[in-house]
Amino acid sequence: MDRKRQVGKAEMQQSPLLSTEARLVEVILFLENEPVSLERLSKMTSLSEETTRNAITELQEHYRENLHGLDLAESQGAFQFLPSSDLHDKLRSCYGRRVDRRLSRAALETLSIVAYSQPITRREIDNIRGVSSDTIIRLLRDREYIKVIGRKDVPGHPCLYGTSRKFLFEFNLASISALPKLSDIDRLRFEAEPTQEKKEEA
Template identity: 30%
Template sequence: MNTLRQHIESIIFTSSSPISRDEILNCINSFFGTNFDIDVIQTLIDEIKVVFDAPEFSFKLIEIDNGYQFYTKAQHNDLLNYFLKQQHRKKLSTASLETLAIIAYKQPISKVDIEAIRGVNCDYAVQKLLEKELVSISGRAETVGKPLLYKTSEKFMSYFGLKNIQDLPKPKELELTENSIGLEENLNS
């Protein structure tokens, strides 16, 4: 019965939404070729609730929407909210990824040149990349106004698992020629 309880725990833990005791029963009986009764499943679910109510566990089993799901206990909410905010900050927007790709392939490059390639203002994207320490300022250009130049950082290398900048994938060169798509038509027919 202890092993059966562990199987039930793992099913509930794995489910992304509340799972009913009937779904648990059907899964167990189908997978193991057994014929357990719903009362056995309910008894084990009740045991799991008691076990996870103990203070040494950070999770508890909740009955919700005619099913069961593990939830973290309320005393961990502040920490988990902080953690999720930190994780969210690690993600890069499409604009930031495009800007980062331009910097990686064209470094050192000025913001004006990045904007010329992207066709839009990139102040916010560059600022976010600097905050995340994925790019750094490498100096100033010897052009009018002496704009700042940006390059990738060491953190960029580890973030993308690169040993050096030469490990970046090579952009494919596209050469379009006249009539390169489809068959050439015979216009004299």
């Protein structure tokens, strides 16, 4: 056995083995195309939510400490595997150009509103921007930066929009919580006046 194989074997022996629960969660997240919530993972694995959460923590530590090509990221209470942040620049040439070269200022503004205010309806986006966002929302959906993540429980049940896995990857974010903090001015700007939807809900 050459030295390279000996080193690799030694590293494998030193790397802690994953529990059966962690391996089960790992394969489910690998097979799913979308982020999976803790509640759904618990049901799919037939494990308690506490055991499932412990398995996720075990996986996150395992992937972080052993320099894998993937990170187990959490976004809005759901979990998914994403490319490790240190590999993003190497992957961009194969999997896409920079976002800011493809999106207009208005599109970037709308995408920012969705990212910081999600889940959010089209009317709420319009209220913040002061203009109709129909065309831009269609564009962002076509390019898979945003998606419908539910419906608001008000008359008409309007779609609720949120960001996608592609958005996180393109902006080099492990999760939504990694977004830069808004300035006081921007935070106030994103706090629009109550829309008719909210008034009806009240």
